[in-house]
Amino acid sequence: MTDPLTVHVPLDQGRDYDILIGRGLIAGAGARVAALGGKAAVIVSDETVASLYGDALRASLEDAGLRSGLVAVAPGEASKSYATYAAVCDGLLAHKVERGDLVVALGGGVVGDLAGFAAATLRRGVRFVQVPTSLLAQVDSSVGGKTGINSPLGKNLIGAFHQPRLVLADTATLDTLSEREMRAGYAEVAKYGLIADAGFFDWCEAHWRGIFSGGPERDEAVAICCRAKAGVVVRDEREDGERALLNLGHTFGHALERLTGYESARLVHGEGVAIGLALAFRFSARLGLCPGQDAGRVANHLALAGLPTTLQAVPGGCGDADALLDAMAQDKKVKDGALTFILARGIGQSFIAPGIETNAVRAFLQDELGAA
C-alpha cells in the first residue's frame, strides 16, 4: 500500500481531523481508530457493505485491542428513517457503547448520515469515525458533519451537525460498487467543479472515465473534492452563508427524492442531484444569468457519464409543478417562506440566490415537464 493522501480539516476547539484517502486503508484502520482512545468501536453498516468489508474492519479493530461489534441495517435510502434510527441507537446501546467509545460508520452516505446522527444523540453525543465505501460518501457525505434522517415531509429534516474524528476513505472498496452507484457519486464530483472550480470541471470532462475505472484519477478526484469541501466547512461549518453553495442542484434533487418516496429503486440521491444540477443551470440560463451554452455543456457531460438530466427521466414520474413546489417548500434554505436557490453565472460561478419568485419557478417547471 502506498502512503495515503491526507486532507486536514482544521476545525477549532480540538475538533480538527484528517481525511485519509488510499487503497487498502481498512486493513490498517484498527490502529488509527485505537489511537483516538476508547475501549470499544462499534460498526454501523448496511447488510451489503457489512458482508463485503465488515469482517476485515472488525478484525483490524480487534487486533488493535478494541472491543468491536456490528449493527447492520437494510441497504438503501429508506433506512434514513425514524424506525431505523431507533433500531441503530438501541443496537449501539445493546453493545454497551460508552461515552468514551467510538461509533464507526462503514458504508455509503446513508450509513454515514444515520450512524452519525445516532452518534450525535447517543448518550448526548459520542465520537464517530467515517469509513466511506461509496464514491458519493468518499467525495462528499463523510466530510463536514451533516448527519440526519429523512421525514416523509422532506429530506434530511431531522439531524445534527456532528463532525467525525477521522475519515478513512479506502478507495479499493469502490471496486465492488455498482455502475449505477458510481455514476450517482460522480454527480457530486462534477458538482464541485460546477460550484467554484471551472478548471476541475474541465479536468472531469477529460478524466471522468479514469475515476470510473479505478485509475489514479479516482484518488485524485476524491482528494480534490474533499479539499474543496473541507475549505468551505472550515469557513462556514453551520451553513450561515457560503456552505449553502454545496447545495447546488439539491433544492430540485431533494424534492425529487421525496416525491419518489425515497425508493432507491426509482431514484438515488446522486441521480436527483444530477437532474438538479442540469435544472439549476437551465433555470439560471432562463433567468438570463448564465450562458445557455454552459447549461448545455453541464447536461451533456452528465448524460455522457450516464446520469439523468431531465424531470422526464424520473422512473414513475415526479408529479406536476405544484407537487414539486410543495416538496421544495420544505427545503432548509427557505427563508420567510421564499425559496433560496443556488444558481450560476457560468460553470464554476455559482452563487446563493434568495427570494426567488414561486411563479418564476412554477413556469420553469411547467416548461421542463412539458418538454418532449
Ligand SMILES: NC(=O)c1ccc[n+]([C@@H]2O[C@H](COP(=O)([O-])OP(=O)(O)OC[C@H]3O[C@@H](n4cnc5c(N)ncnc54)[C@H](O)[C@@H]3O)[C@@H](O)[C@H]2O)c1
Ligand atoms: N452528510 C452529507 O454531507 C451528505 C452529502 C451527500 C449526500 N448525503 C446523503 O448520502 C446518501 C447517499 O449516499 P450513497 O450514494 O453512498 O448511498 P448509499 O449509502 O445508499 O450507498 C449506495 C448503495 O451502494 C452500496 N454500497 C456502498 N458501498 C459499496 C461498496 N463498496 N461495494 C458495494 N456496494 C456498496 C450500498 O449498500 C447501497 O446499496 C443520501 O441519503 C444523501 O442525502 C449526505
Ligand SMILES: O=C(O)C(=O)C[C@@H](O)[C@H](O)[C@H](O)COP(=O)(O)O
Ligand atoms: O455538506 C453540505 O453542506 C451539503 O450540502 C452536501 C450535500 O451534497 C448533501 O447532500 C447534504 O446532505 C445536503 O444538505 P441539506 O442541508 O440540504 O440536507
Ligand SMILES: [Zn+2]
Ligand atoms: Zn448531496
